[in-house]
Amino acid sequence: MILVTGATGLVGRPLIERLVEAGAKVRAVTRDPSAADLPAGVEVVPGDPRQPESIALDGVTSVLLNPRAVGTAAPELLRRAREHGARRVVAMAALNVDFPLERQPSRLRGDFNKEVEQAAVESGLEWVSLRSGCYAFNTLGSWGAQIRAGDVVRGAYPEARWAPLHELDLAAVAAQALLTDALLSRKPVLTGPEALTAPQMVAHIAEATGRPLRYEQVTHDEAVDHLESAGIPRPAAAGFLALEADSYGQRDLVTAEVEGALGRPALPFSHWAALHAPAFTSQP
Ligand SMILES: NC(=O)c1ccc[n+]([C@@H]2O[C@H](COP(=O)([O-])OP(=O)(O)OC[C@H]3O[C@@H](n4cnc5c(N)ncnc54)[C@H](OP(=O)(O)O)[C@@H]3O)[C@@H](O)[C@H]2O)c1
Known part of the structure; x- marks a missing residue:
């Protein structure tokens, strides 16, 4: 069972479509299940990833961590997931996580991409950190x-x-990271x-x-x-x-990581x- 945080968002929706197409079991976390409108077969559960105790983790084997959804709660969510038997985490991070903090403006909006990547790496789980460049969106x-x-x-x-990185490409690479071992222990920089x-x-x-x-x-x-x-x-x-x-x-603004992961051009x-x-x- 793959637990997806940020499930109703820009990347979460196409990611879930990919996972369902691949036959994976998905549990989607949202603060408002009545508005989720996710594909049939997806287990939609109420919860706020910023409050990990609010999330059902039984049977979860992998976790997709969206920093916007999880805020500063990534270490605690991963600790709990591991206790419940999870083995893998895929973090949505960003190209600029090693830049000086003033060059990480999304922090001002509550996206702690750097800390979420760090929580994934230090979780004791298999990990992948997707360092995305700017979204086309x-x-x-x-x-x-x-x-x-x-x-x-x-x-x-x-x-x-x-x-500019297409959200469908990011979703497809995230699905690869969750479903295959190809990207394990890597921090690929994803661009258009x-x-x-x-x-x-x-x-x-x-x-x-x-x-x-x-x-x-x-x-x-x-x-x-x-x-x-x-x-x-x-x-x-x-x-x-x-x-x-x-x-x-x-x-050096363009990388070949999307093509490398998907076997087709970004x-x-x-x-x-x-x-x-x-x-x-x-x-x-
Ligand atoms: N834009 C870029 O260029 C760029 C580049 C690299 C990395 N990133 C990172 O990508 C992440 C955003 O991904 P995204 O665009 O897929 O996210 P998104 O669509 O904005 O949000 C994903 C979901 O997170 C939940 N959420 C939003 N705010 C929340 C809050 N305050 N508390 C709890 N849950 C909340 C919402 O789900 P519910 O309402 O269903 O609960 C929402 O649907 C950020 O960390 C951003 O920094 C962005």
Whole structure:
């Protein structure tokens, strides 16, 4: 039985679909089972991963740890899981967990990716830590409101590049890590297949939506304002922009880990943009 935390989220849903297709038994943890809407056959249990005592662990052999769901409770959840006979943990971590703390802005939103990776490594269980680069989905969070309101996307760093990771690829690699031994004791850095600038990503979204979108450069502070009005707390927004600025001139933004794990190239941003085009044109 695979226990999935973060089951109803961006990565949890496609991961669970993969696991069910592979015939695995899945227990999905959610704070609200009535809203979970997960595939038939999945055992949906109420619980908050931040309160490990609230989670049914009988029969659990493997655990998928989503830092956003688990908060600071990863060591305790894994201790309990091990007591119940679990053998493996797969942590969703991030590419920047070895960066200085001020370059880990998602910590300001309660994602303790570094500590969750560490808890997995120190758990005494077989472990894998998936160090993801930026999700392609971030473009929806950062730019969705601007694109729904007009044809201009404003940002401060038009030449910054990153290699957006498709959530379907991350889910597929997580399934591999849970179901096979191929990634054991590794911390693969997962990225998309191509390093793109923001204007290039906007062009892909324009093509997918059929809209005449364009990128406009604004100051750092104005870009922070836009991210804040998209719901990203100001300190975190400033941190994300600092990471963008850091990417100037970097050459090694793309890894081959997704292809290595899945035996096919990572999905391009154009695929992601086509999949999510409706969300850029109508209210989510
Ligand atoms: N965005 C990126 O570029 C990036 C890159 C690398 C790593 N990451 C990391 O990936 C993780 C996020 O993964 P994701 O996008 O799949 O997560 P997500 O969709 O935002 O959330 C997953 C689930 O966690 C539960 N959850 C959310 N907030 C919670 C809280 N305060 N307390 C308890 N449960 C909570 C919710 O489930 P229920 O409501 O059903 O309980 C939610 O559906 C974060 O740790 C992030 O730092 C992100």
